[in-house]
Amino acid sequence: MPISVEEAQRLVLEHAAALPAEDVPVAEIDGRIAAAPLQARWDLPQRDVSIMDGYAVRSLDVATLRACSSALVLTVRGESAAGHPSDAPLGEGHAARISTGAVLPAGSDAVIAQEDTRREGDRLVIDGDSLGTLEPGTFVRPAGSELREGDVVARVGRRFGPGDIALLAGSGHATVPVHRRPTVAILSTGDELVPVGQRPDPGQVVSSNGLVLAAMVRRAGAIPIDLGQVDDEPERLRAALARGLEHDVLVTSGGISVGDHDLVHAALMALGARVVFRGVALRPGKPTTFAVTDGARAFGLPGNPASSLVAFVLFVHPLLRRLLGVRGDPRSATMRVRLHAPARGAGNRAHYVRARLIDTQPLDGGTEGPLAQPLSVQQSGDPCSIAGADLLLALPPGAGTLPAGSQVDALVLDPSSAEQPEP
Known part of the structure; x- marks a missing residue:
């Protein structure tokens, strides 16, 4: 039986802890997470x-x-x-x-x-x-008016920005300890896939999910490793998955449902992976699967573009943030919005409706606020259902149809644009 989105997120984060620290040049810390507290090594300025x-x-x-x-x-x-x-x-x-x-x-x-x-x-x-x-x-x-020797200039969990580079360099740090960035292997599966740039025959589709997932991995701050695509042949699939499990995280797209050609689940188990959950009460993205090995975490995402993207935002992105060392709630940023048009729920499943922000006026007494327009296309297999979207409207199970003007929570699809650095 599919589990709730919240339970799936909890289980994913049980298998996530900040990766070990590495020292990097201060010029390269933008977007990285502090792995140790840092202190000024001299007064700033040192003289009047x-x-x-x-x-x-x-x-x-x-x-x-x-x-x-x-x-x-x-x-x-x-x-x-x-x-x-x-x-x-x-x-x-x-x-x-x-x-x-x-x-x-x-x-x-x-x-x-x-x-x-x-x-x-x-x-x-x-x-x-x-x-x-x-x-x-x-x-x-005056000397020491900006910093005194020993003053804390960064705490553990600080997400560094460009200004931090100047502060840390100026206070004596040529290198900075940050959490290692996870490597994320991305594998697209299915006989129907053709390479980007090739015109698909009837029944075929261009293999674009891997490109989208790689972009999301980079935005999260991790390192994507493209494993390409593999057809529905068990031995070749197992070999490709085995290569992916050598990395911190493996993300597959397609082949995770219950059809005769959905082979990813069985192949992961054959490689010794333990399935933590298989199926989430979610639309789109119900077949999403999460498994672990001694050294890796594996996500089996559906092959439909919207399903793959929604599942990544809900489950993969929080895990990557935790591995990167982000403290606090690692889930994607949310905001409260008003509907510009009706949005329909998905029965007993949570429905994440793709939408775009069309007005950013702040909420005022519950009558005004950011305005979100649900995209006209919501079919998970249609690339138009994600193109141009910058929000996921979170409609809870049993929501029914919400009229225009209703207030709902929305996840920000580009989490980095809404994240605030840790203090």
Whole structure:
């Protein structure tokens, strides 16, 4: 008897744990998951630095000039440029030319912006009216103001983005420990399949599911391994499945139902796989099968395009996220939407209706919200039933027909677009 979607997801995740860590160059961590906490290896910045082009000064000198003289004039001595700090300390009554990002010379505690000055040889004439009040620390980024040595810069489970590359590199990390990306073998089965680019004869179909699954694997952050396609011959099928079981995850498309030519289930068992479940109360995707070996997890997905895609989103994607080290709920992101047109349930099965988002206005008091248009084609064997879809409307068992305006939960088909990095 088919089990519920929720029970199937629970069983899948019982066989998922984050893969071991590997060190990768910091430039390559975008989208990867932190496998260990990381700390700053030095203060950032390490010294007081200027945030303006101008002149480093002693604020007390400027205050004294204001109190004792109508002219604000200092003597320019030396220069501090970014990457070339001045070695000479700043003496009384002196100023040093300084550029943005340069270290303040010893003795200085403030920066006057260039536009508030006029240079006459080695004399620096300060415009007191435009300068305003000059306090210690004016236009200065103090040492350690961004990070102190030992501050945590990433926690376990953090999904790194481009900004993290700058933070980690700047705080001393040339390599970063991240969870290894799982390899996912993809095998398409069936005598009816022909290669992409070949015109199919009557009764044949182009082998496109593998391409879709590979794209979904890449979007999840894992590594797809294309095993191509295999016909319905038991020995060749077992050999292909055996190659797939050498990887972290095996995903097959087709040959998993109960017909005379559906051989994947028997072939997996012959290879020693233990079937965890076979069949889910789901439309589309009812024949979905999940099996495990000592070193691999195997998904048998239906051959219809929509069935294959829906089953991947519901079951394969959460497992891959868990293997990648994502903490918390690994299932696909959801959002609450309103129906722009009626949507029909599937009796005692959960129905995942393909739809597209046509309005993103947020929910307001239960009367407004993102608007979803169910695709006009919902037949699982029709590629049009997934082309252009960016949502799966989750209609629970017994939902019947929901009228336009009804609010339903929807799964985001491109999970990466809705994921938020872990803190």
